Amino acid sequence: EVQLVQSGGGSVQPGGSLRLSCAASGFLFSSYNMNWVRQAPGKGVEWVAYISGNSDTQYFADSVKGRFSISRDNAKKSLYLQMSSLTAEDTGVYYCARTWLLGGLDYWGQGALVTVSS
Amino acid sequence: VLTQSPGTLSLSPGERAIFSCWASQSVSSNSLAWYQQKPGQAPRLLIFGASTRATGIPDRFSGSGSGTDFTLTISRLEPEDFGVYYCQQYGNSPMHTFGQGTKLEIK
Numbered sequence: 337e338v339q340l341v342q343s344g345g346g347s348v349q350p351g352g353s354l355r356l357s358c359a360a361s362g363f364l365f366s367s368y369n370m371n372w373v374r375q376a377p378g379k380g381v382e383w384v385a386y387i388s389g390n391s392d393t394q395y396f397a398d399s400v401k402g403r404f405s406i407s408r409d410n411a412k413k414s415l416y417l418q419m420s421s422l423t424a425e426d427t428g429v430y431y432c433a434r435t436w437l438l439g440g441l442d443y444w445g446q447g448a449l450v451t452v453s454s
Numbered sequence: 455v456l457t458q459s460p461g462t463l464s465l466s467p468g469e470r471a472i473f474s475c476w477a478s479q480s481v482s483s484n485s486l487a488w489y490q491q492k493p494g495q496a497p498r499l500l501i502f503g504a505s506t507r508a509t510g511i512p513d514r515f516s517g518s519g520s521g522t523d524f525t526l527t528i529s530r531l532e533p534e535d536f537g538v539y540y541c542q543q544y545g546n547s548p549m550h551t552f553g554q555g556t557k558l559e560i561k
Contacts, residue, residue: 371550373497381489381497381540387472395549427532438501439544440487446497 338362338443340432343410345448352422352452358432358445366390366410369435373444376428384430385417399425402452422452455543456553464559465531473526473556475541482511485545488526489561491555492537500539501526502557 340448344356356372372384385406386395394406415432429447436442455478464549465471475486475515484504489497499508499546501517541553 361463363541369548373550373552380538381491381552383542383552386548386550390547393548394545410527433496434537435544435548436499436502436508438506439485440501440508440542441497441550442488442499442502442508447496 340430340434340435340443340445342430342432342448344377345366345430345450346413346421347451347453349454350452352368353418353420354450356417356430356432356450357416360413360415360434360442365408365413367371370415371433371435371441372406372419372430373433373441373451374426374428374430375447376425380427381431386435387415393449419450422450424452426450437443442454456543456551457544458539458541458553458556460556462557462559464561465491467490467531467533471528471531471535471558473541473558474554474561475519475524477522477524477543480545481524482545484520485526485543486517486524487518487542487544488515489534489540489542490537491540531560533560 339361341359343383403421407416432445433441434443457476473483488501491497505517538555545548
């Protein structure tokens with residue numbers, strides 16, 4: 337069974353940093369591109385970042401470029417999102433999601449709440 | 455940019471629901487997906503490649519369209535179909551752009 341289990345959410349002050357983790361199981365993790373998607377309270381979903389299976393390609397939404405980094409450890413079957421210079425606009429639920437080989441995001445983590453507030 | 459309409463649909467069980475999604479530029483290879491999201495849950499992939507149902511999705515869900523105009527249709531609404539529906543493009547680059555969503559309310 338494919339599973340993505342997230343950890344690392346929490347509260348942080350503006351300007352602070354936080355790292356999210358996503359542990360994968362039930363599939364060959366290194367063969368799949370992965371993503372982070374977020375959702376601000378009461379708002380729609382927003383794609384945040386992408387990383388290819390071997391980490392050689394990464395993309396970021398303009399809203400987080402230069403502040404967030406994405407990485408993965410295929411040996412540990414884990415995906416990470418390092419967030420820095422956080423602002424209130426970064427508050428929301430963050431999901432990791434697998435890119436389906438034929439298109440779209442087919443499996444999602446349970447979500448991790450990130451709250452940026454003083 | 456993906457633009458969805460309407461903002462909200464309020465329909466009764468058994469009725470047909472039609473969701474529209476317009477892209478500001480042509481979506482390459484019909485690389486468009488649809489998702490359903492219920493409160494407190496992650497989005498669920500319904501359709502990829504504009505018209506192919508994902509695993510386990512009932513055949514009352516169907517997708518169509520090409521280029522810049524896409525449609526998701528639910529042929530006969532069930533009570534459990536409530537939620538917010540999003541379109542997403544993934545073909546022009548790995549940057550997966552989402553539409554703003556359409557909320558479906560079941561009367």
